[in-house]
Amino acid sequence: MLSSPIEEIKNRLNIVDVVQSYIKIQKAGANYRALCPFHSEKKPSFFISPTRQIWHCFGCNFGGDIFKFVMKIEGVEFGDALRILAQKAGVELKRQDPKIRTERQRLYEISELACRFFEKQLEESEAGEETKKYLLNRGLKEETIKKWRLGYAPDVWQGLSNFLISKGYKREEMIKAGLAVKSEKKESYFDRFRARIIFPVFDLSSQVIGFGGRILENKKHDEVAKYVNTPNTLLYDKSHVLYGLNKAGIEIRKKNNCVLVEGYMDVIIANQAGFENVVAASGTALTSYQLNILKRYSDNLLTAFDMDIAGDTATKRGIDLAQSSGFNIKIITMPEDKDPADVISQNPQEWQDFVLKAKTIHDFYFEDTFSKFDKNTLEGKKEIAKALLPVIKRIPNKIEQNIWLKDLATSLGVREEDVLEEFFKTKIDPPLFALAQKRGVESETPLAPKTRRELLEERTIVLAIKCPAIFNLIQEENLSFFSPQAVKLIERLQNGEKDDEINCLFLKAEIEQIDNPENEFKDCLREIKSMVIKDKLGAISNEIKRAEEEKNFIKVQELVQQFNQYSKSRHDLEVSEI
Secondary structure, three states: OOHHHHHHHHHHOOHHHHHHOOOOOEEEOOEEEEOOOOOOOOOOOEEEEOOOOEEEEOOOOOEEOHHHHHHHHHOOOHHHHHHHHHHHHOOOOOOOOOOOOOHHHHHHHHHHHHHHHHHHHHHHOHHHHHHHHHHHHOOOOHHHHHHOOOEEEOOOOOHHHHHHHHOOOOHHHHHHOOOEEEEOOOOEEEEOOOOEEEEEEEOOOOOEEEEEEEOOHHHOOOOOOOEEEOOOOOOOOOOOOOEOHHHHHHHHHHHOOEEEEOOHHHHHHHHHOOOOOEEEOOOOOOOHHHHHHHHOOOOEEEEOOOOOHHHOHHHHHHHHHHHHOOOEEEEOOOOOOOOHHHHHHHOHHHHHHHHHOOEEHHHHHHHHHHHHOOOOOHHHHHHHHHHHHHHHHOOOOHHHHHHHHHHHHHHHOOOHHHHHHHHHHOOOOOOHHHHHHHOOOOOOOOOOOOOHHHHHHHHHHHHHHHOOOHHHHHHHOOOOOOOHHHHHHHHHHHOOOOOHHHHHHHHHHHHOOOOOHHHHHHHHHHHHHHHHHHHHHHHHHHHHHHHHHOOOHHHHHHHHHHHHHHHHHHHHHHHOOO
């Protein structure tokens, strides 16, 4: 039965450890809290209860156990979450169980087998030995090659495909995994990766989800692409992946900053040299999805891209995106024609110096822009302002924005009022981060907000959990003023039932400091009664109108009496203590 591995996983894993492996959390009394990874917020409303082994965000109202957390943060179905957590817990699942063996699982299996195939080719084939020498000459150590599971794709059309077929997988599955390509002309299949160094790409659970294939330097040809990557699949989307994050996450949290580079080798060599807080953007400009993931680890981001960054629109777009989503960004500048892997291999201390001397966004943009135009000419001043004002306009913090404006006026030798006038004229596109949210880049839309009455009823129940004597006060009211849903919830509580909704209420009661629960309960109950009476008065008014239209004056008289009674009750409620 499925319940057996589920319970075993829950017994072996602590929800605090599971959540902490994805986001930054901090102690809050007996519980833990964090900024919610599922919606944008500045104050933490996401709580984890080690006692109840649940999580809940009181901002977007999502919550549940470790399985629901992994399903939501990884964007997977239950079967995949079960497999991910089983791996963490060391629990063996029966492979033949159809409820667990999803399409995603088949693709994970194919990707893992492909990775092993490439690893073996690197170690045992003649061409693989040549490739390995190249990697060692680039400065990689044997243990590093094994740690990152680097491999070699043989220079044959169907080497990997034939291997996977022998293991019982279909060519259609290989295409879905991004490992094979169908030729439209010949109606035949061939391997996507051939005669290349293979860099496996991992998800946050260190499972293989895709590959990057790089041609050897001595095999370069004008007609052959330097890199070939897995296309978007059910497992892999390059705009969602940060290469090396599965190994860098802990160090990023420890150092409270992340260094973002361009290439696989940059990440691997940096990690080998002890700089373990380095990840790569997988050959794409920064995306909102990647930034959302990084935000779980640190708000501090350093970029170390090629030195054509000044003219790279896509890179600057990524910087703007990171800035608008609240990151503190610095730019690591290095000598031309050198990437981080080159610098670290030749002199790790030099790399450390570059990191320490990283420029702020302010200094980077000012130095870059002023180097292109002559600030002593009118035309130069106008071009500098034209380049920098849109950048300043996108800064979310008004204090920082004002500092940039003052510096721009001083650097140009003009009045601040004139710069401000041009600043207010400057128009920019909507914030990139906001656009990304509208397109659904962030997590799913939060649940619809609760009504005022639902919130009040929930509050009374939380107060009752905090102060059990309140349950007696609720019973004295005969539950007549509570909705049927609230009545059922109170009954479940009194019967000792436990489910996600009840656990959430207990967690809310634990984290809140309430000075006088009984007085607050009376205030809540008074408001609930007032709302019920108001609704009743509205309903009676409608009935009176219908009775008058039907000329049923006896009924009109009866309804008016009821209306007056409810009006008196509402008046008494407003002027007296309950």
